[in-house]
Amino acid sequence: MYQIIKGTKGSYVFNKKRHNFTSDNLNEKPKSHLNFLEKLGIIKKLDKDEQSSNWGDSSSNEKG
């Protein structure tokens, strides 16, 4: 799971093509794109605590 460090949407150039991303669809991007953005310092990988917290929220929604 990744999140944008600052901001909620943006764009990046990968393989000479510009792509858009948002906080909502970021984790649907290919792994190579995410690695690229992480290397640029645009996004960061959530630590395990943050991830489990998010997953908990998600599962509770599913039950509801």
Next chain:
Amino acid sequence: MGCSPISKGFAFCSNIKAAGTKNFVYLLPLEDWLASTALTVDGTTGNLTALTLPDTKELFKWEVGQPSNLNVNSTFTPVTGGLNGYIHNVDFRTPFIDQTQIDEITSMIYNAVVAFTPLNNGHYRLSGGWVDSDGNPQGIGLRMKNNDEILNDATIGGLIPIVIGTVEDGPKEFSPPFVVDKTLDLAALAAANVEVG
């Protein structure tokens, strides 16, 4: 300090220095802005929050001399006739400079740039470029509009007033100058190009 080439084969590496705070403007070739490797905006404030440039590309810091009642002044004017759009202007003065730096000003004839001017609240204003609703860099850039020299005035002699802006009789910008968030470290993007001492 190295000079990075921009279009038409001209070097563009001015680093004119002067005393004072916020008396500077960062310039970036338009093509580098449009080719920015990645950028983000904040959905709440709309501010530009992050920017990375292609390898070897960087901002160019032009510092502004004192005294000057213009210093760095970013203005915009909506068009009332002809093509709809906004005209951006950035008006500043450099201190006395050498011929090599005048040569760089001369090279502005061939190049459009975007300009980041510092604001008192810590944010910057981006002129000549903006970010669309999808998060893509846009803009047509600023070009040299005025470069009148005041050579002999006792107070401001040697200062070089420079006005760069949207060309009035061409396409216009679809947005006023854009807000760049103070959390974006523009100085780091210019660090490789700033001469110290």
